[in-house]
Amino acid sequence: MAVDISVTVNGKLCTGSVEPRQSLAGFLRDDLDLTGTHIGCEHGVCGSCTVLLDGASIRACLMFAVQANGAEITTVEGLGAPGAMSPLQQAFHRHHALQCGFCTPGMLTTAQAFLDENPAPTADEVREAISGNICRCTGYVPIVAAILDAAGVIAGKPETPPHHHSNAGHQP
């Protein structure tokens, strides 16, 4: 039983014909070729599928595509583009806030929605904000640093340098 849907994704009206059981994450990835949204756990705990629904961060694995009919979705692809990364994406790059990159789209959408609501957060508030996104690689420190840096840059402050391990033993 296919249902016709039309969803605005990253500003563009997209249509599709989906089974009700198709998740929003599956629709974005398989029907629209927007594979930035990742599927990690399919039960809402890992955060790698996080997208924005009418500006609010949600789990795309816990919503059916049919439910998104008429809605506005922003995926990681909508935050910026190669060569035109958003301040947040640039900060992630600067701070090495990704290694394998699997959690990264979910981190970016989550962080973007967070900064949209809370433009001048403390480090503790940032940690709280990303507590629903699991990262297996970075240990979170560079992710928090990147988000704080991005908040500053968006507010017009200079970039903060990335954290380095001690330079003891390395002559400049």
Next chain:
Amino acid sequence: MKPRGFDYVAPTTLEGALEALSNGGDDARLLAGGQTLVPIMNFRLATPDLLIDLNGVKEFSGIALQPDGSLLIGAMTRHRMVEQSELVREHMPLLHAAMPLIAHVQIRNRGTIGGSLAHCDPAAEWPALCLALDAEITAVSQAGNRVIPIADFAQGILTTALEPGEILTQVRFPKQKAGRRYAIKEMARRHGDFALAGVACTVDFNEDKSVMASRIVAFGVEDTAVLLNGVSAAIRGRVLTEALLREVGDYAASAVAPRDDFHASEIYRRELVDVMLRRALAQAVAAPDLRRAA
């Protein structure tokens, strides 16, 4: 995993939803926020033939202060809306304090009070909050409406008083006595996880700082949230000294009948009840009150 196939309807009115539920048969399920049902369907622990999506029924959503000072929250109201509501912060701040404990922001953006109550997980915050605040739940069917006092609502693990054909439409939180203090403390392995054990309470104090009355709820401990009536009786008329807190903490730890499961042993849950109770009561003494002066 992917869920099994199902038929899907999205009514836009209460009547439409009741009609769909009535026609839907035994294997129809209501879809609220989906933050519990969809994982269960993705695990194929539930395989409904029909999903009745309530997200389009606008009349179910909203927060309203009534002339009598009670607060009405529609069943489809998202946790996030409660979290960010000035009305809630002002008039029912225990709810405001508790919302950040529910999972994570992405869950709270979709999850609903009605869905949480209808599911009635032993460790969920909403059933405990409703018990602490002596709330009433409205259920509607094609036969009419009824109001279910919270004391009668949770009937067992994941089991409520809701009958087939009924939809939970709203929750009413009665006006709380002036000066009433509140607290909620829970322990979870990671921030946002289900509580291994938690205590939510409201306490009324006399002028001399002795306890006038209290409602103390333990959640995550037994099959449903439970009122610790023995603790309330033990502290009535007494000042909450460290010694009294230790005494009631010990008492509560032995009085509860905790679940022993994969997440926490019975012994650990008893320990947690003791600690969470003492922390919650200490917090109720230290500060927040339920109604600020106008």
